[in-house]
Amino acid sequence: MTHASPYRSGALSGAPFTALFQEVKDAGLLALRPGYYAWRLALNVALCGAGLVAFLLLGDSWWQLLVAAYLALCSVQCAFMGHDAGHKAMFRDRRAATAVGLIHLNLVNGISYGWWVGHHNRHHSHPNHIDRDPDIARRTAVFHAKQYATRNARQRFIVRHQAVLFFVLLVLEAYKIQKTAVLAVARGAVRRPLLEGSLLLAHVVLFLGAVFLVLPPLTAVAFLLVHQALTGVYLGLVFAPNHKGMAVREGEEEALDWLERQVLTSRNVRPSPLTDFLYGGLNYQIEHHLFPAMPQRNLGRCRKIVRRYCTVHGLPYRELGFAASYREVAVFLHEVSAPMRADGRAGRHRRAA
Template sequence: MAIVDSVMGSRAGVESGSGYAQLSARVKEAGLLDRRSGYYTVKIAGTLLAFVGGWVAFALIGSSWWQLGTAAVMAALSTQVAFLGHDAGHKQIFRTRRANYLLGLALGNLGVGLSYGWWIDKHSRHHAHPNEVGKDPDVNSGVLVFTERQAQLRGAAGRRWSRLQAYLFFPLLLLEAMNLHVSSVRALAGSTVKSRAYRTLEIALFTVHVVGYLTIVFLVLPPWQGIAFIAVHQALFGVYMGCSFAPNHKGMPAPTDGDDLDYLRRQVLTSRNVRGGRLVDFLLGGLNYQIEHHLFPSMPRPNLRRAQRVIRQFCAEQRVSYAETGLFASYGQVLRHLHEVGRSDLAATPVTQA
């Protein structure tokens, strides 16, 4: 069934072509796209001070199994640094593309060891085609499957694995940081980062991160403690990142070429907001306002909360379904979707690759 019919019902009488233009005018009139230089000055300074302070504390504590606690703290701080890189990638911080890009390189390649150019390429395709199989890289079939067809195209061993994917989802997040690092290496060794100048800078900063990270860890800790620190740090970094991004789209409708959706509906119907107060805003880096973020990617993070009232009201006027749920309920919806998709081959005849 088409997404238009299954999610929002009839579109009769709705001016779909002018909807986003009307909403954009309201948002601009409210000043919600204005830069927030003061906020980001404090946010960046505070986050980087905490990040550097964490490594200073690591050095001062020295050889101790208590450093596993430090690893957990550094995982949280690494994710907060990555959130700032996400904001820079959407040009939320500075007015010029170059300034945002250079900040993103410093935060991504140098700060947390992720190729910023690779992530920009991948994330831009996701924003252009959210949840659209074949166009959104975040729903490509891999370790997990996200549609019934993906599950049914797998071989016998793959289908057995997919039936367990809901149970394996959170354990697999323990490996997500490693997956991101490996993908970054592949991208830097390949042709994803097309700009020669930025490619050289990316490789240099990424190398400095890897060498510096391993040097600091093994200068301070003996081998077994160092290995344990890295394992805990990277595992929890992956879990935090995965738990921040998973609620946003997984389990939401997946558009197809047959769905006649304008920009407004494509972004709203495929996204899910997470309720919670300012603590959730902080923990999820503003990604809990996923609908607002997808409609206006360059909107500064602190403006998303204010924009929600405007956008939710507009969606009600336009009769566009606006999905919002609690944090733990969102994980429940994601796991139910993975469970249903993973077991869909039991109720259908396997399809062959076209």
């Protein structure tokens, strides 16, 4: 179910982004919210602290696997703070933002802040662009038929069944991001390779050291696997409904202006207090892509303005409930891979003949 854009340059000449930007700015929604982020940072410290206390009190127990699951939630909540710092939604000052990002991504999650900022900024500039969006390029799954030719035999098997395996393989998502980040730091592809590398090493030493000091080897390995797998699943489930199944683009960027480019490629997950917390505000994906530096707290109010603006100017605004958003992603992945499954069956028939 690909929501291909019917719009081309000039089709929304009556809906300039500057008008929407001015309305949002006049509403005060681009102003920083230091009090909110102070509360969120304190909440994360409390959540992580509670997990650490539970871990130390339980000691040698298989109940520690529940603690591992809980700490996976804490890890992603910390990653949300690194994300907002990277967008300057928390601080405009680069040094303060970098400090928060390094702590929450490198030290807490083992992810390079410098690598992530560059990677994520390219994604924001070219969402769902086959050749320019790095979030599409680093996936085994395909979002356009032209990508299939670049996949090897193992990857093609995954692609043929990607409607299911995309979600199953999210257990490896945290590992894949961490591996990519470590390689980027090792290559010197970040501004502070020594600092970032030291923090990544500190993450490994502190995390593994604590787990293997408190738990016997078998329980420790199980703890690590559960934490790593659930962190990956949580991250993947937050990111999956944002763009998958929306308009996929290729060719020149001038075909769409900024407003069209962001709205037509993004999908919101219908908000609620629980959804806002679990998604770290990224369920307001349309608003976040239009205004990346907007504090998380303001996205809900911005949603009302953006929805009204899109309705007035005839621009599709895609928002679904929690379950429906994942169902739409799965249907899209199934439809895109249908020719690949047919090709695989034809190949087996030829070999059998």
